[in-house]
Amino acid sequence: MRRIALLLAAVLPALGAAAPADGAGARAVGEREALVVLTSSGARASRISRAQARTDVFTGPRSPAAFLRESSGGRLALVGRDRRDGDVIGPYDVGPLDPCTEAGRDRLERRANTAARLAGRSLDGYDHVLYVTWPHPGCGTVNGAGQLPPGRRLVLYDNLPDARLRPRTLAHELGHNLGLRHAGLLRCTDGPGGPKAAISATCEAPDGDQGDRLELMGAAGDELGRLLSAPRRDALGWTVPGEVRAAVASGTYELCPLMAPGGTRALTITRPGDARRLWLELRRPHGTFDDFAPGDPAIDALQVRLAGPDGRSQLVDARPETATWADAPLPPGRTLRDPVTGIAITLQAVDPASGRGAVVLGLPGTPDVGTVPTSCAAPPAPPVSPPAVVVLDTRRGVGAPRRALRARRTVRVRVGGRGGLPRRLRRATVELSVRPPGRSGAVRAWNCAARTSTARRIAVRRGRASVRRVAVRLSRSGVLCLRPTTRLHVRATVVR
Ligand SMILES: [Zn+2]
Structure with a gap:
């Protein structure tokens, strides 16, 4: 019998996957749905129109949607639920409040949600809800605040002179929503009170430090924000097998640029006595966000970071003799020594054509x-598989119910015969992705003709997509039977 993978796929693939090795957050692949809510306070309203918000967040070339698409290599898309090109609602009056404090942001969220619901708009199920305020002088130079998971809220302040949302702020705060913490600097001295050192026994990595300007979570001001670094990409599930190589022995390792189409694109080294690992990567100009100028010390030089399970990362200054951190990457011909562990890292050379480096x-x-x-060329394309067939999507009206x-109601989902699938399909590997708009619970999936004791069970958390692949019989x-303990949305895609 032919084996067919049934992908009860993601309403939105999100949390719930295995914990990443180094980093915050969890896998963020597929689609994530976002809603922009414009607000006002009495006579003061956001100056940003719905059309402007849609461009700034979803469709513009510098939008966070563009950033996530480029940084993830097309693995993550930011979309609306009602419109693929983005959902924007409001403005809603939230009355007097100070949006610059956490308590004020809580109040803003509650009042805006209430106003939206009274207007008949549901905010359930979105991965990210972005509230745009009116111009408020009290927030100073701060342009936004994004919650870490399980929060999904971003508050963005309409306080720039040009009445726009700043691309870097939008992407950075969304990064927090994805679970990313700040990218900081490893601040070391050669002994207590000594001169600046690359790595030593006397290092500080202050919490909240965001000095690593070579990636989005350390960017500041009007910078666009560079693409996320290798440990972030790995934590978010944007890397493929072979892309990150753990170096466990001495040798000369070839390394491709971070955004190359193939090959080893990051090296990791375990540092004895440290929960963090050293991450090595090379960069070249790439796309919109890594538009480095020729001669920028960040390109064709080895970026070295410490990143660990706490979800933070720290950039190592491989050229501590200069005061600046702009030249922190290790240039060809130089060696970075870690006196604590004895590890020595040398960037031997970088091939000018391919950008591939040799790291000793x-x-x-x-x-x-x-x-x-390693070869940096794109790997051979996998055999083309037939297109996926969506057999059930309760939110987009595909299949039944709509x-x-x-x-506690059993639903029979017809799978065989749909979209060219064999009519008498008897076996399937099912990736169940389900999302309860309300309470947490579970859903069971089983062969309708068998006992319910054979069912596979998937636990689901309120407001979160839960994804699991299970082998089932039909x-x-x-026909496949589904029975939830709580109200929930399901999207089912059959892949062959
Ligand atoms: Zn931040």
């Missing part, structure tokens, strides 16, 4: 494995 690693107590090659599944007529 000296790892104490390990044999030399010689040269570890509304959220009701609690009834003789190609």
Whole structure:
């Protein structure tokens, strides 16, 4: 019997996957749905129109949607629920409040949500809700505040002279929503009170520090924000097998630029006695956001960061003899030594055509494995598989029912015969992605002709997409049974 993967796919693939090795947050691949809510306070309203907000957030070339698409290599899309090109509602009057404080932002969210619901708009199920305020002088130079998960709120202040939303702020605060913390600097001295050092036994990495200007979560002011660094990409599930190589022995490792189409694009080194790992990457000009000028010290030089399970990362200044951090990456021909562990990192050379570098690693107590090659070319395309077939999407009206599944009601989902699938399909690998608009709960999936004790169970959390792949049998007529304990939305896609 032919085996077919049934993807009860993501309303939005989001949290719930295995914890990433180094980094905050969780996998963020597929689509994430966002809503922009414009607000006003009495006579003071946001100066930003709905059309402007749609451009700034969803469709503009510098929008966070463009940033996430480019940084993820097309793995993450930011969309609206009602409109693919973005949902924007309001303005809604939230009355007097100070949006610059956490309590004020809580109040803003509650009041705007109430006003939206009274106007018949549902805010359930969105991954991100962006509230845009009226011009408020009290927020100073701060342009936004994004919650870390499980929060989904971003408050954006309409306080720039040109009455626009700043691209860097939008993407940065969304980064917090995805679970990313700030990208800071590893501030070391050669002994207490000594001169600046790259790495030493006397280092500080202050919480909240965001001095790493070489990536979005450290960018400031009107900077566009560089693409997210390798440990972030890995934490968000944007890397493929082979893209990140753990170097466990001395040798010469070939390394491709971070955004190259193939090959090893990051090296990691375990640092004995440290929960964090060293992450090495190379950059070249790429797309809209990594538009480095020729000669920028950030390109074709090795960016070295410490990143660990706390979700923060710290840039290492490989050229501590200069006061600036703009030249922190290790240029070709130089060696970075870690006196604490004895690790030595040398960028031997970078090929000007391909951007591929040769990184010589000296790892104490390990044999030399010689040269570890890699090709930066795109890997051969996988065999083309037939297009996926959506058999059920309760939010977009595909299949039946055309509304959220009701609690404790069994629903029979016809799979066989849909979209060219075999009519008598009996087996499937099912990726269930479900999202309860309300209470947390669980859903069971089983062959309608068998006992419910054979069901596979997937737990779901309020407001979160939960994704799991399970192998199931289908009834003789190609039908799958689903039964939730709470009201929930399901999208089912069959992939072959
Ligand atoms: Zn921040």
